[in-house]
Amino acid sequence: MNYIAHIHIGSHTQTNLLGNFLGDFVKGSHLQHLPFEIEQGIRLHRSIDVFTDSHPLIIELRQCFPSNIRRMAGVIIDIYFDYLLMQSWKRYSDTHFNIVFANFYQQLEQFSLPDNAHFNKQAERLKTQQWLNQYVNVESCFRAFTSIEHRLRNKVMFADQAQSFLLLNGDKLESSFQQFYPECLDHGQRFVQDYSLNNNREK
Template sequence: MNYLAHIHLAHITDTSMLGNFFGDFVKGSDLSHLNDEHQLGIQLHRRIDSYTDSHAQVKALRALFPKSIRRMSGIVIDIYFDHLLCANWAQFTDRELDKLLGHFYAEVEQYPHSISERFQQVREGLLTHRWLSDYQYAESCERSFLQIERRLGHRVLFANEAIEFIQHNEQELQSSFLAFYPELIEFSHAKVEELVHKQSRI
């Protein structure tokens, strides 16, 4: 899953939004340099990603992609699912998107450390442009795809084909998301209980 989904899942499971966000930037199994709250968020983030990658709905969507961009299908789905989460936001929480993101941005701004170079780059962009709410607009997905292309030095070109795929499969993507995301929420709640229990025994 992408940034916004991890923030939302942290919110509804009452875990650290910042800790869940760290999951994209902290590598390896040694998390001892972080506090318990942030460690829990990273562990939840990793389990959410594993669950998503192995879920039947997501596997079926990836199989629909043309072979030319199939290896990028996971990234495309993650980003487009953030758009679909925005589009269906009221089904999953009564907290306004802008208020939730305002709280998240404050956490990011107040965090005193840089956990990685990539985190620092994303952090600066987030605090300058506050772009997470842009996912409510489908066009933001294309911008994200193009940014990824640039970050990869244009060695992989997939953005235009990905947008074409989305346009031709909007209904399938929407129905798959609405079937999958409630199951992901249920999984996340159960996984938090398991992780907290495990953490308390250490």
């Protein structure tokens, strides 16, 4: 799942929004130096990623992609699912996404990882541009594909073909998303319950 889904899952499970976002930036398994709520969010993020990557619906979707861009299918699905979540937000949340994002941006303002250049660069973009709500428009997905394509060290020209594939197969991806996402939310809820029961670290 991508940024918006992880933030939404944080809101849904009433865990730290920033912690759920940080799973893409903090490496390693030793997280006890971080505040409890941040550690919990990171571990939830990682559990969601494992659940997603191994889910039969997601595996099936990846196989539908043309062979020459299939290596990027996971990235494409993650980003497009953020768009689909924004389109159906009211189905999965009673809190408007602008309020959830405002809470996330506030948490982001109060946190730093001084030695993590990747996080700091992305955090600065998020704080100054606040572009998360732009994913209500599918064009944001297409711009993201182009941006990623330009940043890849081993050049993979996938953005144009990904856009064409999604325009032709959007209904299939939406159907898969609407089947998958409730299961993903249930998994997140179970993870948080188990984590709270099994983790004795003082909050």
